[in-house]
Amino acid sequence: MAQPFTWWQRGLIYQVYPRSFLDSNADGTGDLPGITQKLEYLQWLGVDAIWISPIYPSPMVDFGYDVANYTDVDPIFGTLADFDELLKQAHAKDIRVILDYVPNHTSDQHPWFRESRASRTNAKRDWYIWRDTPNNWLSVFGGSAWTFDEATRQYYYHAYLKEQPDLNWRNPAVQDAMYDVLRFWFDKGVDGFRIDALRQVMKHQDLPDNPPNPNWQPGRDPYQSLLLTYSADQPELMDVVHRFREVAEEYKDRVLIGELWLSIQRLVAYYGENGRGLHLPFNFHLILTPWQAHQISGLIDTYEQALPPDAWPNWVLGNHDRSRIATRVGAAQARVAAMLLLTLRGTPTLYNGDEIGMHDVPIPPELVQDPFEHNVPGIGAGRDPERTPLQWNDFPNAGFTAAKEPWLPLADDYRSCNVAAQQSDPRSMLSLHRALIYLRRKMPALSVGTYMHVYTDDDLLVYERAVAQERVRVALNLSHRERQLEWRAPRGKVLLSTHLDRDGEVGPRLDLRPDEGVVALLDQ
Ligand code: NOJ
Numbered sequence: 001m002a003q004p005f006t007w008w009q010r011g012l013i014y015q016v017y018p019r020s021f022l023d024s025n026a027d028g029t030g031d032l033p034g035i036t037q038k039l040e041y042l043q044w045l046g047v048d049a050i051w052i053s054p055i056y057p058s059p060m061v062d063f064g065y066d067v068a069n070y071t072d073v074d075p076i077f078g079t080l081a082d083f084d085e086l087l088k089q090a091h092a093k094d095i096r097v098i099l100d101y102v103p104n105h106t107s108d109q110h111p112w113f114r115e116s117r118a119s120r121t122n123a124k125r126d127w128y129i130w131r132d133t134p135n136n137w138l139s140v141f142g143g144s145a146w147t148f149d150e151a152t153r154q155y156y157y158h159a160y161l162k163e164q165p166d167l168n169w170r171n172p173a174v175q176d177a178m179y180d181v182l183r184f185w186f187d188k189g190v191d192g193f194r195i196d197a198l199r200q201v202m203k204h205q206d207l208p209d210n211p212p213n214p215n216w217q218p219g220r221d222p223y224q225s226l227l228l229t230y231s232a233d234q235p236e237l238m239d240v241v242h243r244f245r246e247v248a249e250e251y252k253d254r255v256l257i258g259e260l261w262l263s264i265q266r267l268v269a270y271y272g273e274n275g276r277g278l279h280l281p282f283n284f285h286l287i288l289t290p291w292q293a294h295q296i297s298g299l300i301d302t303y304e305q306a307l308p309p310d311a312w313p314n315w316v317l318g319n320h321d322r323s324r325i326a327t328r329v330g331a332a333q334a335r336v337a338a339m340l341l342l343t344l345r346g347t348p349t350l351y352n353g354d355e356i357g358m359h360d361v362p363i364p365p366e367l368v369q370d371p372f373e374h375n376v377p378g379i380g381a382g383r384d385p386e387r388t389p390l391q392w393n394d395f396p397n398a399g400f401t402a403a404k405e406p407w408l409p410l411a412d413d414y415r416s417c418n419v420a421a422q423q424s425d426p427r428s429m430l431s432l433h434r435a436l437i438y439l440r441r442k443m444p445a446l447s448v449g450t451y452m453h454v455y456t457d458d459d460l461l462v463y464e465r466a467v468a469q470e471r472v473r474v475a476l477n478l479s480h481r482e483r484q485l486e487w488r489a490p491r492g493k494v495l496l497s498t499h500l501d502r503d504g505e506v507g508p509r510l511d512l513r514p515d516e517g518v519v520a521l522l523d524q
Contacts, residue, residue, distance in 0.1 A: 007096060008192065008255040008279060009312050010447045011048025012342070012437055013349040017320045018052055018077055019063060020389045020408065021352060023401035030389070030400070032078035036086045039093055041419065045355065045430075046437035049096035051194050051257070053320060055083065056102075059109050061163040061371060062141075063387075064100075065196060066107035070181040087189055096191035098255065103178050104197040105164040112177075113165050120152050127174050128165050129157040129203070136209040137231050138223050142375035145231075157207075159200045159231065161371055169201050169240060182247045192255030194282075195244065198270075199260050202237040204230035221379060233266055242276050255279045257314075264306050271311040280314045280347060286340075287322050291329045293478045297456040300344065300463070304451055313346025318354050324386045327360040332515035335432055335498040336476050339517035342436040343465065343474045345451040350433070353390050356422050357429035360385035361411045369408060384408055393420035427500040435496055439519065443495075445470040446519075459483050460512070464522075471522040477512040485510040492520040 022034030032055065042050065054064035055077045064074070073080050090097050106113055115124040134146030134155045139162075146155040147162040157166050167174050182193065210226040241258075248254045257280040260267055270281035289299045307313055317337055318325045326334040334357055341348045363384045368374065373382025389406045391414040392399035397406055398414040411417065422428035440446040449467035456462070459479035465472045473492060477483050491507035498517040506520050 005448050006253060006255075007048060008347060010441075011096070011347065012046065012440070013049045013051055013098065013257075013347060014042060014045070014047040015319060015349060015351045016050050016052045017352055017387055018055055020387055020400070020406075022390065022392065023403065023406070026402040027076070028401050028403035028405055029076050029407045031076065032073065032082040032086050036082070036089050039086075039089055039095060042095060043093045045434055046441060047095060047350075049098055049191065049255075050090065051098040051349070052100065054100045054102060054196075059107055059163065061107070062161055063369070065102055066105070066109075066161065066164045067102050068107040068109045069111075070102075070178075071184045084188065091189065096255075098192040098194055098257065099185055099190050100196055101182065101193040102196040103167065103169070104201050105158060105160060105166045108163045108165055112167075116165075117149055117151060117156070120154070126171050127168055129168050129207075130154045131157070131207070135207050136226065137207075138210075138226055140223050141372050142222065157203075159197065166200070166203075170205070170236075175240070175243065179243060179247050182244070183250070186248070186251045186254060191253070192248075192257065192279075194257045194259060195278075196259050198241075198258040199228075199232040199237070199262060201240060202234040204234055206230075219379070221381060222376065233262060238269075238272065238277070241270060241272060241278060245272070245276055245278070257282055264303050268303075268306045268308060268311065271308050273308075275310065280312065282316055282349070283314050283346075284316050286315055286317050286337075287319075287328075291333065291337075291478065293456050293459055293461045293476075296340070296478070297453060297461050300451070301453060304345070313344075314349065315341055315344050315346055316349045316351075317341045318351040318386070319349075320351070320387055321383050322386065323380075324351070324358060324360050325354055326357045327385075331357055331359075331429075332480070333478065335429060336478060336515055336517045338429070338433055339436060339474065339496075339498050339519065340461075340476060342433070342440050343446055343472075343519060345449070345465065351386075355430055355433040356391065356417060356419055358388070358391065358411060358417065359413075361388040361409060363409065367409055391418040393418050432498060432500055435500065436519075439496055443470060443472060443521075444468075445472040454489075455485070460485060469524055471524075473520050473522055474517065475510055475512060475520070476517040477515060480514045482514060483512045485512060490523040492522040495519045495521050 019030050021030040023030050024033040055073050056067045057069040057072050057074045058064045058066050087097050112124050112127050115122050116128045137145040139145040140160050148155050158164050208230050213227050216225040248256050256278045258278045260281050267281050271277045285299050289295050325337050370382045370384045388408045389400035394415040398410050422430035444467045445465045449465040452464045454462040461476045487507035494503045496519045
């Protein structure tokens with residue numbers, strides 16, 4: 001039978017934050033050969049694709065999201081040859097490789113910007129956004145989004161740091177150069193891209209002031225004090241997305257994923273009409289929604305209903321910009337969250353370290369690296385806590401680096417919370433992830449089946465996934481107390497519990513322990 005679903009629909013995407021994954025050359029920072037060394041682990045875990053955060057030459061002011069050359073590798077991470085080797089070995093293991101593409105801005109050290117700022121008449125002047133007077137737009141990372149450049153006495157626009165000037169996507173030459181960047185990596189065999197800061201790529205032609213946000217309160221992130229009415233999610237952005245898709249379609253089987261912090265209604269617009277948009281506009285709403293059964297259940301329904309026909313859903317539980325799931329909901333509920341992520345309909349993205357339940361690591365002020373924390377202190381904006389080195393074993397520095405100090409401190413519990421320890425513990429968080437991933441692979445109901453809501457109350461969320469005769473029911477207890485559930489369905493048998501200690505028949509009642517989730521196969 002022809003397989004109607006592609007790899008990025010059936011598969012699990014695993015985000016590698018390369019600085020913190022594995023350091024192969026003892027400089028304290030992770031690198032590409034480090035990722036290659038761990039491909040066997042990723043294969044064992046059941047990962048289908050890795051998305052690697054930026055690896056390009058960069059002054060690292062925003063840790064790689066300030067790109068100085070789109071078609072090379074930063075020496076900190078290795079060489080292009082190291083990348084080719086990683087790609088080859090990943091493909092040999094049937095693991096796809098997705099790169100990060102940063103179209104909204106370059107580094108201020110990119111040759112394009114150096115030229116652009118050199119004079120008002122430079123051929124690349126219009127590659128960036130220059131004005132005599134700034135508008136009121138704010139930088140995501142604090143302060144005005146405009147910086148005055150003494151040399152040519154104009155302001156340039158930067159949605160993020162002043163070291164990250166925004167490209168002018170209304171200039172066709174910028175567009176062509178940036179489409180060629182995609183082709184450079186596609187030609188190498190890269191399987192897709194996660195597109196950074198996509199909503200900001202197009203700005204309103206006239207750059208009007210943004211209106212105030214009536215719901216903002218002092219003490220909150222100052223960036224939220226204005227609505228992004230004219231600085232994000234502009235209608236013309238869809239034309240650019242169509243072009244991204246056209247470039248991807250020049251190749252076979254590639255995937256485009258968009259970083260889009262938008263309401264569900266706006267998010268789903270980026271699938272585009274007739275398959276002309278993104279394959280997977282990242283759905284971050286599990287990160288944004290309170291961890292409460294009614295809320296999560298409502299979110300799933302809203303999302304499922306909003307999806308256009310033929311759009312493939314996706315779910316994200318964490319990434320390098322947000323507090324880790326184990327910190328957000330606690331260690332016990334993080335297991336329930338893993339079951340949710342890996343049994344919902346749609347492609348799951350798993351952030352490295354979440355598979356062993358890593359938590360946010362408090363960073364002493366003198367060790368803070370993230371410019372966001374430096375610029376906007378005191379509101380918990382900093383992203384270092386979720387970027388600490390992966391804990392591989394109980395050796396010094398958790399086996400992450402042979403250097404004296406890793407670039408960020410390690411979690412204090414790494415001697416007990418690490419990959420090696422959890423690989424040999426059949427009930428560990430890692431074992432749970434692996435069991436869920438293999439179950440999902442094995443059962444078409446879970447990997448590609450329909451979603452049906454069954455029941456929600458204050459504590460419980462119950463749903464079914466089904467394909468042909470295969471019906472799987474998932475019952476999640478989002479509370480810390482015991483709960484009983486009327487089964488009201490054919491009896492079934494337990495396939496997996498988050499506690500990894502249970503099987504047997506279920507129905508007409510299911511007893512759930514505190515923080516327990518169960519996957520059951522229903523009798524036909
Ligand atoms: C989103 C990325 O995930 C984040 O880490 C980065 O700082 C900004 N975009 C700017 O590129």
